[in-house]
Amino acid sequence: MQSHLLAVLDGFGANPGLMVGAALVAAVGLQTAIAVFIGARRLHHLQRQARLEQDRLNLTLRAARIQSQTAEAEKASWNGWRKFTVARKIRECEDVYSFELQPHDGKPLPTFKPGQYVTFGLDLPGHGKQVVRCYSLSDAPQRRDRYRVTIKRDAKPGYPPGVASSHFCDQVRESDILNVKAPAGHFAIDTEKETAAVLISAGVGITPVLSMAKAVVASGSRREIWFFFVCRNRHDFMLQSEVEALAKAGNIRVQVCFSRPDQGDVKGRDYHHEGRLTADLVKSLLPSSNYDFYLCGNGAFMADLFSGLTTWGVPESRIHFEAFGPATIKKTSDTxxxxxxxxxxxxxxxxxxxxxxxxxxxxxxxxxxxxxxxxxxxxxxxxxxxxxxxxxxxxxxxxxxxxxxxxxxxxxxxxxxxxxxxxxxxxxxxxxx
Ligand SMILES: Cc1cc2nc3c(=O)[nH]c(=O)nc-3n(C[C@H](O)[C@H](O)[C@H](O)COP(=O)(O)OP(=O)(O)OC[C@H]3O[C@@H](n4cnc5c(N)ncnc54)[C@H](O)[C@@H]3O)c2cc1C
Missing domain, CATH: 3.10.20.30 (Beta-grasp domain)
Known part of the structure; x- marks a missing residue:
């Protein structure tokens, strides 16, 4: 092999024409390589510029969309009571019903921030005063023709069942007309942000956070979202198909706990974890504490989670919560x-x-x-x-x-x-x- 190489070099030395030819071939080769390299760099640069231009365009479009939505929302909002027709009443599971509401005047609806609620004024026989109750909007705000609320009968053992929730479950029918105040509330996720968020709920506390998660999916954002939910078992799992659909969007990680699984419940199919939904479980699954947290559930559940998360080092300012009654969590920042x-x-x-x-x-x-x-x-x-x-x-x-x-x-x-x-x-x- 070595002797063969020496013979070739010998041949070059003996033949100057061959040497010039070889040098020419090498020069052309080098030039071609340089041209290809420069071309590739230029192409890369152009592609980068096109990507940046596309991002700029997307941001401009997004800003214009928000501006027009805000203007539209302001135009379509209302003060005081507005009449809504119950377009659909859907049984979600035992003692839980969803109500789809359409404005009786047929005029457009303002959009709302996912997590907000509407207020109902009910004139019920036997109640001197109008019964006023708030219910979170449970669907994504992208649906512009109707609002949806999901209501669970509130019944404390040993006491008469809740007045308004029982009225909704037992008396309210499709085509009934209800008095509703415009969406309100500060427990809302900003769908224009890209920060990772954790949504945690128990029972009917799912309503505002489901709206948040659906809104993120519908906006096309790739934002990282963790969705934790706990209920007793599959018979209590309201809006289950919508939670399962969330899991199909690549950026939403759904974790369901059943505190008391039923015989027919299958781990891995119906739920992921058996037992309570605790801060320790959340900590064991999240890669870090660097998230915005949104909590909704009963008092004890939220108080435990709030204390577990703050002990873990999550700043209070990053924990947002909604209590469906007088709050049980006191942030030191409030005091x-x-x-x-x-x-x-x-x-x-x-x-x-x-x-x-x-x-x-x-x-x-x-x-x-x-x-x-x-x-x-x-x-x-x-x-x-x-x-x-x-x-x-x-x-x-x-x-x-x-x-x-x-x-x-x-x-x-x-x-x-x-x-x-x-x-x-x-x-x-x-x-x-
Ligand atoms: C912002 C917000 C959003 C909400 N979103 C939702 C939602 O999406 N879905 C939902 O289902 N709920 C939601 N709620 C809760 C809802 O507003 C009502 O509070 C709930 O439906 C109970 O109202 P009620 O009239 O049925 O019960 P009430 O008549 O007010 O009774 C409340 C409870 O007290 C018990 N009780 C009755 N008599 C007594 C007594 N003498 N002593 C002690 N206890 C008694 C009842 O059994 C019942 O459990 C939300 C609340 C808020 C503030």
């Missing part, structure tokens, strides 16, 4: 912001609250967040709805004294009254409750 607003160093004023109709006077407790929770914790019945100062159900007349608001009310309450779910006393207070 701090309240102290800043009232200019107080102590967590609350030294004062007493008199509930005139109930004939009770109670010393205000420094740890209490708002008047509604304070009253309920002392066994004083008060109406409540959104617990966020929007729906007006907890409005009570102030007979004497002043209140301070934790959050600004969505609309100013009538003079001489206060929205008890978002305020607390400034000093001694007498309420007409």
């Amino acid at each position: 701090t912001s309240l102290r800043r607003k009232t200019g107080e160093d102590s967590p609350g004023p030294q004062c007493s609250v008199t509930f005139a109709k109930s004939g009770r006077t109670v010393r205000w407790e420094p740890g209490a967040t708002n008047l509604l929770e304070f009253a309920l914790s002392h066994g004083i019945r008060m109406d409540s709805g959104c617990c966020a100062g929007s729906c007006g159900s907890c409005l009570v007349a102030v007979k004497s004294g002043e209140v301070v608001y934790l959050n600004p009310p969505d609309s100013t309450p009538e003079a001489g009254s206060c929205l008890t779910c978002i305020c607390r006393p400034k000093g001694d207070l007498i309420l007409d409750a």
Whole structure:
């Protein structure tokens, strides 16, 4: 082999023509290689530029879409009650029904932020006052002709079943007309963001977070979403087919827990984990704590998760939650912001609250967040709805004294009254409750 190579080189040395030819071939080869390299780089550059241009165009289109949707939503929104027809009533599982609602006036509907709720005003026989209740919108906002709510009969053992939820389950029929207030609420996911998010719910708490997950899928975003849900077993698994459909979108990871699986329930087919849905389970599956968290479920469930997540190092500002009644979670940031607003160093004023109709006077407790929770914790019945100062159900007349608001009310309450779910006393207070 070596001798063969030497012979070839010898041949070149002996033949200058051959050497020139070889040099020419090498030069042409090199030139071609350089041209191919430059061409490939230019092509790569052009492709990159086209991609950047496409991204810029997408962003412009997205911004224009948001602008037009916001303008449209503002135009189509309404104040006070609007009549809606029940277009469909669907039985989801035992004691849970979905209601699809179409505006009776046939005019367009404003879009809503996924996670928001609507407020119903029910005039029920035997109830002097209108019964006002909030229900989360359970479908994606992309559907523009109707809204959907999903309602579970609320029944505490040993007490009469819930007034409004029982009315919806037993009495409301297709083609009935209902009074509805426009979508409201701050528990909402921003579908224009790309940050990874974890949606965690229990039972009927699934409604706002299902809307969030469906909205992300419908927007075409590739955002990473984890969807954790717990119920007793498949008989309780409301909206199951919609949860299963989420799992087919590549970026949504669905994890279902059954706390008490039934004989026919199959792990791997109907659910992923047996037992409670805890912060430890969430921690064991997530690669890090770097997510925005959205929680909805009963009080104890949310309190456990909130405490588990904050202990893990998730900042309170990244944990969002919706309580379907007076809140059980107190963020330290809420107390701090309240102290800043009232200019107080102590967590609350030294004062007493008199509930005139109930004939009770109670010393205000420094740890209490708002008047509604304070009253309920002392066994004083008060109406409540959104617990966020929007729906007006907890409005009570102030007979004497002043209140301070934790959050600004969505609309100013009538003079001489206060929205008890978002305020607390400034000093001694007498309420007409
Ligand atoms: C923002 C928001 C969104 C919501 N979204 C949804 C949703 O999507 N789906 C849903 O199903 N719900 C939702 N809710 C809850 C809903 O608004 C109602 O609170 C729920 O349906 C109960 O109302 P009710 O009139 O049926 O029960 P109520 O009549 O208000 O009774 C409530 C509970 O008290 C019990 N009770 C009755 N008498 C007594 C007594 N003397 N002492 C103690 N307890 C008693 C009842 O058995 C019942 O369990 C949401 C709530 C909020 C604030």
